[in-house]
Amino acid sequence: MTTASPLTAAVVGCGVIGRHHARVLVGHPGFRVTAAVDAVLPAATALADEVAASTGERPVVSETLDKALDQADVDVVVVCSPSGLHVELAETALARGRHVVIEKPLDVSIASARRIADLASDARAQGLCVTVISQHRFDPANRVVAQAAHDGRFGRVSSGLASVAWWRSQGYYDSGDWRGTWALDGGGAVMNQGVHTVDLLVWMLGRPVEVSAQTGLLAHERIEVEDVAVATVRFESGALAVVHATTAAYPGLTTRIQVHGDAGSGVVTDDRLEYFHVAAPGAGTGLQEALDTANQAEGLVEADQLVGGPPEEQHFLRGHARQYDDILRAIRTGEAPGVTVDDALLSLATVKAIYVSATLGRPVAVDDVLTGVLDDQDVTVGVRS
Template sequence: MLTFGVIGCGSIGGFLARLLTREDAELAGRARLAAVVGRDPVRAAALAAEVGCAATDVAGLLARRDVDAVLVCTPSGTHAELAEAALRAGKHVLVEKPVDVTPQAADRLIAVARETGRTLGVVSQHRFDPAARLARTAIESGRLGRVTSVMTELSWWRGPSYYASGTWRGTRALDGGGALMNQAIHAVDLVQWLAGPVVEVAAHTARLAHPGIEVEDVATASLRFANGALGTLLASTAAYPGRTARTAVNGDRGSVVIDDDKLAYLHLAAEGEDAPAYGAFGAADQSAAYAAELTGEGARDASGLLYQPHRDQLLDFCEAVREGRPPLVDGAGGRQAVAVVTAIYTSARTGLPQRVDRAVPANDGRTQKSP
């Protein structure tokens, strides 16, 4: 059993506090919530009363001997500082995305995790979506053949009230960026988990619909992956009224499309199969045949978020601590997404293609147990 404390009582902190305290057969006996911390004591007290735990401050939380792990759910640019303090206090740490707003901050945090021997993870729950897991299995097994292209599109809308809901939103210092760093970081992580690391980008960014913020509300990028595949990325919070996020991975023997976190199209070529010379034009969809493997969506929180992906990531984190292994999304994985976003920003600023900084300190997270 891991006992958690949550730092941050905003939308995601509140969601995770509710997840840890709801009746869930999978989490029962594996994770519980002891306390929450918020910058606003009134808001923290209200959340604590709602979920039935204590409200305290950061120092009080880190001093609690019954707290094994800390969930950091504060503004992005504060993640590394708070996570480092928690690691040095002997706590395991799961950081809300992004791990921080620069690769250098991520490097420092990874080094502290290695030094303290504590487990470090980064929330990237879409790796735990059933459709993403199925796509990963198909790609890893070679059923798509050689991956040739990747397209990911996040065409969302964020109104003025969203940016006004926190003084840190839309700022370079604490948000680290806009539609790309805050919203599309999930897509950047997912495409690299599916298709391998991005090694080079060429990009543009713009602020077109939200003049009151410091950062971009539209970003486009051309991506080159380590395996030779090419890709495109669109990230926007200026696409009124907002559409679903969509990712497609295409290979020379199959293709997969995930739309709104659900499997929208899948075709895996059978042995000896040949498509028509001019292609199938979207026909030959096999996704219905995999419906039995895509269960688990289940309940949603009052915020609209699904419980299942976050719950499964929490379970993986608890098992990682117990087994002495890195979690599925470790510090290095979180850093990799931030490094791609940073390269995109540099390319947009300079007008030049940029190589992605992939340097990561060795032995990220806890030292693994011998087999």
């Protein structure tokens, strides 16, 4: 394979998110989809049919990753399975010498996630790239706010907010027997809908130290996990933040992240820059300059690179396309990807600390969850009267 040849990819897990990845890969000049893998073979067949209709090239269809790797040319394994299967699939791919892309979250348990982190460390020494999808870190609006926080343009960052006020119907949870389970879904509104926004908060505000949380199951039935959660997070810098995540906000509202400091603030709503101001004279203090920066970057991924769909879906796919640009760069150059497994592990530990705190009814140290001092698997919905 020459450096100009597209990287070949196997998509493992051919449900909704697997099809999203396949669409991005089909529209990206740096990748080809050569295998579709799912234990439910009709799902893999349907994804392969979609790829073939777009490219004229039909991927290999398989029920297992090992068989797909035997039958197809695969450089990169894209793990889009239920979350509780991530470590097993990543281990298989790395043992076969393939690069690995893991859809969020890293896994459903910290012990499994630490195992992936160890594998990723060994893989780096072999020239293999392991990364985790966190596409919103590549959204222009989020990058403008994060850069301002990291560069000190907001002064001392004092507080933040991460809010995901969404709606999921009972039918959503009933659509798969793995949905809403601790074993395979790993959690509810925080783990699945809020994990990206928690990740952004950690990226922007720095290392989290302590979490205090409550969770509840208030609007759905026949699931084990929460549909509403609130938490406060204290960061190493002293900054405080609020996390709010729910799938019980009918009919589904916004995702919002706020960063505040003693010299400026930034607000992003639904991945769009809503407010930006810094106090430093001559530093480009206003919203318009930040909007211009974000809008210019937004145009770097053209819609016609992707495969159809409404504007909202196109925007969603653009984030993945930007991250795949970064993944391609990391593989080609041997440099670290923009989102490392260690990054994803810290964000996962923060999410898991929310569950542990809600279960124990007290604040918990993030490092105690990260290192296994507190068992992140012994959690419940945490409803208290």
